[in-house]
Amino acid sequence: MADQDSVNPAGLNPEQIREAIVSGDPARALPALVGLRRLEAEQAVPLLLLGLEQEQFIARSISCAGLGVKRNEAGWQALTTALSADEDANVRAEAANALASYGVERAWPLLRQSFVADDQWLVRCSILSALAEQAEIEPGVLLELAQMAIADTDGSVRVGGTEILGRIVRDAGANSEQTEISEAARQGLIGLQQDPDHRVVAAVLNGLQG
Structure with a gap:
């Protein structure tokens, strides 16, 4: 009992x-x-x-x-x-x-x-981390989420979005749709190389080197 x-x-x-x-x-x-x-x-x-x-x-x-x-x-x-x-x-x-x-x-x-x-x-950082942890999330959804995040004025939110872009680049598959999404993510990273927040720049470097 x-x-x-x-x-x-x-x-x-x-x-x-x-x-x-x-x-x-x-x-x-x-x-x-x-x-x-x-x-x-x-x-x-x-x-x-x-x-x-x-x-x-x-x-x-x-x-x-x-x-x-x-x-x-x-x-x-x-x-x-x-x-x-x-x-x-x-x-x-x-x-x-x-x-x-x-x-x-x-x-x-x-x-x-x-x-x-x-x-x-x-709230935005919580949404970023919660969705990024979901194994079944589609790359296209991740890309849309990341693109919204990197347009934010808050550095912490942009860091989260940048890290997701790096993940998309690293996890790109062989099919054409994922390759297209991966390239969009890579271009997003390139566009953040001059971000005023050093944390974002560090996340960009990690993403591009990955």
Whole structure:
């Protein structure tokens, strides 16, 4: 028989977990939210949705992260709302990361829209890293994402886009479509050689040498 800690986070029953989440005390709420990863989605998601309603941004961020692990339709809808409407960039960034875990095919249109509309560097960097980690992402999608990123005014976002261009060049396949995409990525790298941010230039050199 499983012990209580393996069933509920911190050995709390559902009502105690709920009370901890809404307590307003980070010392109680945050461990309870983190511990929800031990539960099945049908148990965890309603409590994570409750966490998204809390005033503390860290509670909402942790709830978004949890909804990326415990995935269902209610979680997707809540993350979509958080991505577009939460006032804190940390929460929106975590929502973007969580949405990517639902798969590129479903998440890409939404994350693309967010990348264009949300000019916070943290959100854009989160979208870059979350999508770049998806093994099934198409090179054409990566190229479009990178091209949006290198046009950004923020150096950190441009670094992320430059690194993706380098990846495309390194990973180019033999078919003509991928060769075309790879050449577009290479030209993008060449165009960034005089970027004012030394981090971007370093990423360009790595990409072209790769």
